[in-house]
Amino acid sequence: MSRVWSVDLGGFVGQRVELAGWLHHQRRLAQVSFALVRDGRGMSQVVVTDPDVRAALASWAPETVLRVEGEVAAVPQAPAGLELHDPQFTVVSQPQGPLPFELRRPQLDVQLPTFLDHAALGWRHPHQRALGRVAAAAVWGFRSALEERKFVEIQTPKLVASATESGANVFPVDYFGRRAFLAQSPQFYKQTMVGVYERVYETATVFRAEPHDTGRHLAEYFSLDAELGFISDHREVMDLVGEVLAAMFAAGVERAAAAVDELDLKVPKVPAKIPSIDFMAAQELLENETGEKVVGESDLAPAHERFLGKWAEREFASDLLFVVGYPMVKRPFYTHPDPDRPEFSNSFDLLFRGLEIVTGGQRLHRYQDYLEALEGQDVAPFQSYLQAFRYGMPPHGGFAMGLERLVARLAGASNVRQVTLFPRDLNRLEP
RNA sequence: GGCCCCGUGGUGUAGCUGGCCUAACACGCCACCCUGUCAAGGUGGAGAUCGGCGGUUCGAAUCCGCUCGGGGUCGCCA
Numbered sequence: 333m334s335r336v337w338s339v340d341l342g343g344f345v346g347q348r349v350e351l352a353g354w355l356h357h358q359r360r361l362a363q364v365s366f367a368l369v370r371d372g373r374g375m376s377q378v379v380v381t382d383p384d385v386r387a388a389l390a391s392w393a394p395e396t397v398l399r400v401e402g403e404v405a406a407v408p409q410a411p412a413g414l415e416l417h418d419p420q421f422t423v424v425s426q427p428q429g430p431l432p433f434e435l436r437r438p439q440l441d442v443q444l445p446t447f448l449d450h451a452a453l454g455w456r457h458p459h460q461r462a463l464g465r466v467a468a469a470a471v472w473g474f475r476s477a478l479e480e481r482k483f484v485e486i487q488t489p490k491l492v493a494s495a496t497e498s499g500a501n502v503f504p505v506d507y508f509g510r511r512a513f514l515a516q517s518p519q520f521y522k523q524t525m526v527g528v529y530e531r532v533y534e535t536a537t538v539f540r541a542e543p544h545d546t547g548r549h550l551a552e553y554f555s556l557d558a559e560l561g562f563i564s565d566h567r568e569v570m571d572l573v574g575e576v577l578a579a580m581f582a583a584g585v586e587r588a589a590a591a592v593d594e595l596d597l598k599v600p601k602v603p604a605k606i607p608s609i610d611f612m613a614a615q616e617l618l619e620n621e622t623g624e625k626v627v628g629e630s631d632l633a634p635a636h637e638r639f640l641g642k643w644a645e646r647e648f649a650s651d652l653l654f655v656v657g658y659p660m661v662k663r664p665f666y667t668h669p670d671p672d673r674p675e676f677s678n679s680f681d682l683l684f685r686g687l688e689i690v691t692g693g694q695r696l697h698r699y700q701d702y703l704e705a706l707e708g709q710d711v712a713p714f715q716s717y718l719q720a721f722r723y724g725m726p727p728h729g730g731f732a733m734g735l736e737r738l739v740a741r742l743a744g745a746s747n748v749r750q751v752t753l754f755p756r757d758l759n760r761l762e763p
Numbered sequence: 764g765g766c767c768c769c770g771u772g773g774u775g776u777a778g779c780u781g782g783c784c785u786a787a788c789a790c791g792c793c794a795c796c797c798u799g800u801c802a803a804g805g806u807g808g809a810g811a812u813c814g815g816c817g818g819u820u821c822g823a824a825u826c827c828g829c830u831c832g833g834g835g836u837c838g839c840c841a
Contacts, residue, residue, distance in 0.1 A: 363798040379799075393792095411801055433774050434791055437802060441775060441790080445833060501839095517841090543764065544839055553841065633837080681841095691841065734841030747834095748841095759833085 335399070338369065338376040339590075341414045344404040351376055351416065352424070354456070355396040357436040358389060365389055367419075368436075369400055374590070375458070377415040378402060388421065394431060395456070397424040444747060451754055451763050462591035463751050466584050467739045469591075471535055473583025474556050474733075477576045483531040483558060488521035490514060490537070494713035501541040503551075514539035517732065522559040523666070523695060524720040526728045530561040535735075545758045547747035548634075548687060548737060552756040559730030566668070566678040566694040569729040570608070570654055573682060573690055576733075577652070578602035584742070597742060600651035600684075607644055608654035611676065614640055630662045641686025656680045665705040668694035668729070678729070684741045692731025697721065 336349040353371035365386045367378040378400055380386050392398075402416035432450045433442045440447065440457040447454040454460055475485070491507060492515045502513040518534045525532045538555045558576070563569060581599050585592055592599060609617070615627045618636055621643075626636065632655065644653035657676045660669055668678045679693025696702055699721040706714060736748040736755075749755040754763055 357801090359800045359803060361797065361800060361803085364800080366800050366803095368801085377801075407799090409799065409801090430773060430792065437790080439802090443775080443833085446774070538841085540840075542839065544837095545764090545834095546836080546839090547834095549840070555841065631839090634839095635837090687841095689841065732841060737841055 338371045338374040341376060341404050341412075341416075342406075345406045345414070346404065348401060348403050349416075350399055350401045351378075352399045353397070355392055355394055355398055357394060358392075360386070360390060367400075369398060369416075370456070370458075375411075377411050378419045379405075379415050379417055380419060382418075385419065385421065392423065393427055394435065395427045395453075397426070398422065399424060444750060448749060448755065448760065449763075455753065458594055462588070462594040463739060463743055463745075464753065465588040465591035466595070466597070466742065467735060467751065469584045469586075469588035470580040470738060470742075471554075471556070471735065472587060473580035474535065474576055475533070476583065477579030478531075478533045478558055481531065481572075481575075483533045483560070484525075484529040486518075486522065486525050486529075486532045486534050487536070488515070488518040488525075488534060490539070493716075501543070503539050503541045514541075516540050517555065518557050519664075519666070519732075520717040522557055522730060523725075523728065524717070526559050526561040526730075527720045527723065527725050530726070531559075533558040543758060547749075548740075550736060550748055550752060550755055550757055553737075553748075553752075554735040556733040556735055557730065559728060561726040561728040563694065563727055563729050565727075566656070566680060566692070566729055569692050569694065569731055570606070570656075570680055573692060573731050573733075574602055574604075574606045574652075577606075577682075580738070595743060599742065602652065603648075603650060606652045606654055606682070607648040607650050608656050608680070609640070609644075611655055611657045611659070614655055617643065630659045637683050637688055638686035641683050644683070645685075651685050653683045654680050655683065663693070666695045666702070668696050668727075682731075682733075684738065687737055687741050689737045689741065690731050690733045692729065694727065694729035697725040697727050 334350070335352045336344060338351060338353065341349070351369055351371065353369045356368040356370040356375060358368065359366045363381065365380040367380060367389055369376050369378055380389055399422040400416060400419045402419035405415055405417045406413060407415055431453060433446065435453070435457045440454065440459055455464065491505065491512050493512060502516055505512050505514060515538055517538050518536065522532050522534060534557045536555060537552055539552050541551065542549060558572065560572065581602060585599050614632065615629065618624060618626050618639060622639065640653055640655065644650045657670060658679050658681070660667065660675055660677045663677045663679050670676045670678050677693060681688050682690035696705060699718065702718055702721055703711070736752050739751045740748045743751055745751050749757065
């Protein structure tokens with residue numbers, strides 16, 4: 333008898349099938365016991381009336397791995413209208429000792445460190461695993477939106493010779509006796525590959541050795557990157573971001589419908605045109621509304637971004653807001669300036685519910701411009717990168733999106749580590 | 764890294780103006796009861812010396828110092 337997924341029981345009413353999974357919970361009454369068997373996709377209720385089987389069931393701890401053969405019955409009072417009758421259990425394996433916390437409650441009521449210490453168990457909670465499904469669906473949406481638009485998926489090195497992002501700190505590694513770094517971003521390579529395919533994307537882990545112990549930083553995070561050529565300016569990239577994001581949310585709703593339901597997520601609608609505000613205008617707005625002196629500062633503080641997030645919600649009923657035209661001094665050297673006001677850039681950030689989840693913009697594309705941008709610093713580390721421009725590159729731009737931040741905002745999680753499988757941060761290298 | 768806060772049975776918390784704490788509550792665990800439960804319910808029971816070290820005191824979970832661990836926030840960023 334082949335094994336059936338819990339979510340597919342509806343197709344087998346009246347038949348005997350085998351389920352396999354984990355004993356999620358059991359409720360013992362005087363004459364009957366209910367076993368909830370959880371598999372990778374869902375959960376099924378198994379009804380046990382045989383005294384011997386009930387006694388056996390009673391002796392099994394939560395998370396015991398089981399195979400259950402039984403008859404599928406459609407019963408109105410069953411949780412999903414379906415349950416398994418006359419079961420025969422086989423114990424596959426048993427947990428060692430008591431569990432550090434319970435999975436049965438609708439909410440996993442543990443502190444983040446406790447959860448993270450026992451991630452192998454915590455991720456089994458229906459709520460938690462639903463987060464993972466939403467993340468997976470979002471990545472799928474990202475890929476499919478870009479594939480549809482003729483982007484080519486690429487894989488770039490994660491062991492690199494030089495840093496890409498200006499301020500970001502790198503992890504040094506011993507590379508056969510030489511000094512190398514873990515890649516902070518596929519930036520250089522994706523730009524280079526625009527010279528080949530025009531449109532490329534990558535979904536991959538990147539590494540940042542920044543000592544930022546905050547709810548939005550990870551030492552290792554999943555970056556969704558895209559880059560495209562022959563653009564007029566950054567606004568074309570922003571349009572793409574909107575389309576991709578819409579596809580990602582749609583994929584969440586469609587491909588992870590049960591998870592979205594489980595988490596009761598409010599998935600935002602992405603407007604045809606995501607509202608945007610100029611960097612300077614944002615500062616003036618902040619100054620007018622809060623009285624705080626911010627005009628002239630070269631960047632927005634997290635508190636400012638939260639304020640702008642609320643403002644966008646009020647003003648446009650939007651969860652999303654572009655902030656456009658950051659000062660050049662705060663952007664990496666490859667950023668393209670605004671032709672009309674060269675101290676500002678053709679770049680943007682996207683705030684999702686007040687948190688920066690995307691950065692993007694137009695890049696320089698002329699070799700000479702790069703030499704000028706790098707003036708005053710050693711060009712040697714960038715020689716291999718600059719090849720692409722020496723051989724001719726079109727105007728291009730792109731963006732990078734932090735998956736964990738997106739999912740965290742979507743789920744209303746205050747800390748990205750809540751939605752990261754095995755987060756790496758300042759203090760945590762395990763599990 | 765700076766600043767603020769926290770550290771109590773397996774989990775989440777209360778107690779923390781020092782003695783009534785031989786540490787409380789909820790969940791979990793163990794035993795028994797309850798004819799369909801679904802955050803099931805009921806009765807009883809086991810389980811922590813209060814992160815660690817040192818100090819103040821007749822007396823400390825409660826005050827002080829150091830230390831370790833954690834959370835928030837800021838710098839920075841996805």
